Amino acid sequence: xxxxxxxxxxxxxxxxxxxxxxxxxxxxxxxxxxxxxxxxxxxxxxxxxxxxxxxxxxxxxxxxxxxxxxxxxxxxxxxxxxxxxxxxxxxxxxxxxxxxxxxxxxxxxxxxxxxxxxxxxxxxxxxxxxxxxxxxxxxxxxxxxxxxxxxxxxxxxxxxxxxxxxxxxxxxxxxxxxxxxxxxxxxxxxxxxxxxxxxxxxxxxxxxxxxxxxxxxxxxxxxxxxxxxxxxxxxxxxxxxxxxxxxxxxxxxxxxxxxxxxxxxxxxxxxxxxxxxxxxxxxxxxxxxxxxxxxxxxxxxxxxxxxxxxxxxxxxxxxxxxxxxxxxxxxxxxxxxxxxx
Numbered sequence: 001x002x003x004x005x006x007x008x009x010x011x012x013x014x015x016x017x018x019x020x021x022x023x024x025x026x027x028x029x030x031x032x033x034x035x036x037x038x039x040x041x042x043x044x045x046x047x048x049x050x051x052x053x054x055x056x057x058x059x060x061x062x063x064x065x066x067x068x069x070x071x072x073x074x075x076x077x078x079x080x081x082x083x084x085x086x087x088x089x090x091x092x093x094x095x096x097x098x099x100x101x102x103x104x105x106x107x108x109x110x111x112x113x114x115x116x117x118x119x120x121x122x123x124x125x126x127x128x129x130x131x132x133x134x135x136x137x138x139x140x141x142x143x144x145x146x147x148x149x150x151x152x153x154x155x156x157x158x159x160x161x162x163x164x165x166x167x168x169x170x171x172x173x174x175x176x177x178x179x180x181x182x183x184x185x186x187x188x189x190x191x192x193x194x195x196x197x198x199x200x201x202x203x204x205x206x207x208x209x210x211x212x213x214x215x216x217x218x219x220x221x222x223x224x225x226x227x228x229x230x231x232x233x234x235x236x237x238x239x240x241x242x243x244x245x246x247x248x249x250x251x252x253x254x255x256x257x258x259x260x261x262x263x264x265x266x267x268x269x270x271x272x273x274x275x276x277x278x279x280x281x282x283x284x285x286x287x288x289x290x291x292x293x294x295x296x297x298x299x300x301x302x303x304x305x306x307x308x309x310x311x312x313x314x315x316x317x318x319x320x321x322x323x324x325x326x327x328x329x330x331x332x333x334x335x336x337x338x339x340x341x
Contacts, residue, residue: 007105008105008111008112009112011105011112012103012105012112012114012116013094013116016093016094016098016116017090017093017116020090020093020251020254020255021090021247021251023250023251023254023295024246024247024250024251024254025055025056025059025250026055027250027253027254027295028054028055028058028246028250029044029051029052029054029055030295030296030299031299031302032044032054033051034296034299034300034303035299035302035303038300038303038304039303058243059243062239062240062242062243063239063240065238065239066238066239067238067239067240067241068236068238068239070144070145070146070236071145072145073143073144073145073236074142074143074145077139077140077142077143078140078143078144078236079241080136080139081136081137081139081140081143081241082136082140082237082240082241082242082244082245082248083136083244084132084133084135084136084139085133085136085137085140085244085245085248086136086244086245086247086248086251087248088129088130088131088132088133088136088248089130089133089247089248089249089251089252089255090248090251091129092125092126092129092130092252092255092259093116093251093254093255093258094115094116094117094125095115095116095117095118095119095122095123095125095126095183096115096126096183096255096258096259096262096267097113097114097115097118097183097184097187097262097267097268097287098114098115098258098267098268098284098287098288099114099115099268099280099281099283099284099287100114100187100268100269100275100278100280100283101113101114101275101278101279101280101283102114102280103280113184114268114280114283114284115183115184118182118183118184119182120180120181120182121181121182122181122182122183122184123171123175123181123183123186124181126255126259127164127167127168127171130214130252130255131160131164133248133252134156134157134160136245136248137152137153137156137157137216137233138153138154138156138157138233139153140153140233140234140237140245141153141154141156141232141233144233144235144236144237145236146235146236148232148235149232149233149234149235149236151232152224152232152233152235153232153233155232155310156216156233158314159213159216159220159313159317160213160214162213162313162314162317162318163209163210163213163214163220163317163321164210164214165322165325166206166209166210166317166321166322166325167206167207167210167211167214169203169206169322169325169326169328169329170200170203170204170206170207170210170325170328171203171207171259171263172329173200173202173203173325173328173329173332174186174196174200174203174263174264175263176329176332176333176336177189177193177196177199177200177332177336178190178196179336183262183267186262186263186267187262187266187267187268187269188275190266190267190269191266191269191274191275195264195265195266195269196263196264196265197264197265200264200328200332202324202328203264203325203328203332204260204264206321206324206325206328207260207263207264208260208294209316209321210321211256211257211259211260212298212301213313213317214252214256215249215252215253215256215298216249217249217253217298217301217302218301218302218305218307219301219305219306219307219308220308220313221307233245253295253298254291254295256294257291257292257294257295257298258287258291260294261287261290261291261294265290266290267287267290268283268284268286268287269283269286270282270283270286
């Protein structure tokens with residue numbers, strides 16, 4: 001492989017991951033502005049025009065805060081946990097196509113598709129790497145030597161097991177429709193046959209519910225439930241370690257929003273416009289708008305619904321979502337086999 005081709009891959013990769021971190025920073029501002037709007041408050045408005053520079057001020061504040069090591073904590077794992085939580089969340093976006101066609105890198109005369117890694121097993125990669133984030137939460141809770149942190153991390157592990165199965169089965173139902181684990185092929189199939197949400201509304205709803213639990217967001221934020229566990233798994237964290245947990249959470253939210261958009265809403269497809277006639281920049285805008293709807297939904301739900309009780313979470317995951325996901329997967333597989341034969 002030529003040097004210019006390698007450089008083009010590196011540039012696209014840095015743009016994708018830089019964009020993911022930028023979205024995480026923007027979400028930290030949107031979280032407070034949307035909550036203020038819903039509660040008839042103003043929200044951040046002092047730093048920069050309309051408060052838009054507040055994430056930068058937060059970053060500077062975190063950089064200068066004191067780092068505290070709890071007594072009895074495991075030094076290595078305590079420092080490693082925030083990284084294990086944030087990095088997998090950033091890596092999962094690598095297989096999500098955020099645009100159609102190819103973009104030419106200025107000055108290199110090299111064209112690259114608008115996806116970091118268009119691998120044949122993209123869906124499996126997403127599930128495998130995305131599941132690693134829970135290890136950072138579990139290690140952070142255990143290494144803190146704090147009973148509230150440990151309880152929060154145990155809750156997160158049980159929660160992940162409860163909803164990972166339903167999430168996987170809902171993805172599998174959408175994958176059966178296209179017959180490929182490659183994310184770009186799933187997008188192409190939807191361009192030819194219509195968006196999967198038309199054929200898989202049950203799988204869409206299951207994925208939508210499960211992605212809230214997967215990202216530890218309200219109403220399933222039991223790993224950091226303040227009324228019960230003070231702050232949960234990150235109770236003892238401060239400074240940039242505390243910030244890394246939040247960056248990982250927002251990156252996971254963006255990755256999940258991008259995945260549900262790709263699986264069920266055509267990803268970067270523009271409605272009523274063929275792939276061949278869609279400019280790459282318009283497809284990126286379409287992907288951003290669809291993903292933005294789900295990012296806003298994360299914030300809307302947080303300030304609209306009460307938190308579930310923990311037994312209700314387990315009941316919903318094992319007794320409600322899992323049987324429905326299994327039934328939907330079986331029906332989808334039967335229909336696909338009959339249609340192909």
